[in-house]
Amino acid sequence: MKFIDPHIHVTSRTTDDYEAMQAAGIVAIIEPAFWLGQPRTKVGSFQDYFNSLVGFERFRASQFGIKHYCTIGLNSKEANNERLAEQVMELLPLYVGKEGVVAVGEIGYDDQTPAEDKYYRMQLELAKEVDMPVMIHTPHRDKKRGTTRSMDVCIEHGLKPEMVVVDHNNEETVQEVLDRGFWAAFTIYPHTKMGSERMVDIVKQYGPERIIVDSAADWGVSDPLAVPKTAKLMLDKGIPEEHVHQVCYQNALAAYSQSGQMKESDWEDVAIDQREKYSGNSVLRGGQTPKVKGSSDIVEN
Numbered sequence: 001m002k003f004i005d006p007h008i009h010v011t012s013r014t015t016d017d018y019e020a021m022q023a024a025g026i027v028a029i030i031e032p033a034f035w036l037g038q039p040r041t042k043v044g045s046f047q048d049y050f051n052s053l054v055g056f057e058r059f060r061a062s063q064f065g066i067k068h069y070c071t072i073g074l075n076s077k078e079a080n081n082e083r084l085a086e087q088v089m090e091l092l093p094l095y096v097g098k099e100g101v102v103a104v105g106e107i108g109y110d111d112q113t114p115a116e117d118k119y120y121r122m123q124l125e126l127a128k129e130v131d132m133p134v135m136i137h138t139p140h141r142d143k144k145r146g147t148t149r150s151m152d153v154c155i156e157h158g159l160k161p162e163m164v165v166v167d168h169n170n171e172e173t174v175q176e177v178l179d180r181g182f183w184a185a186f187t188i189y190p191h192t193k194m195g196s197e198r199m200v201d202i203v204k205q206y207g208p209e210r211i212i213v214d215s216a217a218d219w220g221v222s223d224p225l226a227v228p229k230t231a232k233l234m235l236d237k238g239i240p241e242e243h244v245h246q247v248c249y250q251n252a253l254a255a256y257s258q259s260g261q262m263k264e265s266d267w268e269d270v271a272i273d274q275r276e277k278y279s280g281n282s283v284l285r286g287g288q289t290p291k292v293k294g295s296s297d298i299v300e301n
């Protein structure tokens, strides 16, 4: 089975992760711009980060046979540094139109402060202006109210629900998100919060329409194989294969292909050639043998 993980911060992951993801059937991923665990102090740090999302990380993923896309945005935590946020806002229009950028995101609320609200609204306006999908990060604290508010503000700004993916849902939020016509994404956190077992129950209860499964794996305790593992559990628990395909592949493709930047043929004939370099840099270290793999054959080099 093929999978898309439409929310994973692979910049923080290892080459072992990439190899395991590819072996498990992940063909494409979306890496949302987010915060890196500590606040950035200069706009140049954001610029270099955005450059890596549309540049080196795309290349690195390709070296392991995975198609990499990203979203560009100012995350809610760092929106609270207004002086810096203003400068980041000036950068965003330069990046949202770049190749492989499939949404404005992940944006939304963290503590639901006035500054977060201000930059969330500005970025919704940007998304509307360039006709791009939006990826929303809903707050982990006061989630129900924060999720409702995130959608209210989208509607207030005239965004179409079908252009907006609301992420980090749970049992308390899913009904409203689906009722209002938004995409409802679920982040599978190992050990806590939203686990695979609960995801199975949600798909059983609500069906596969507009539901999306992702890992949001990053630099914290998380699992880059959360999507294929959850898919397997769904199949084991009797969810039909078409439904699993829909929530672990097709819905993400439908939502983010609205950007015009993502299509199935992008990964139909994927080839791996680790002899390739990015600005002179290889993923290989001294003396390692490059893997060269066409769509159907492996050529020893």
Ligand SMILES: [Zn+2]
Binding pocket: 007, 009, 032, 034, 106, 216
């Ligand atoms: Zn994230």
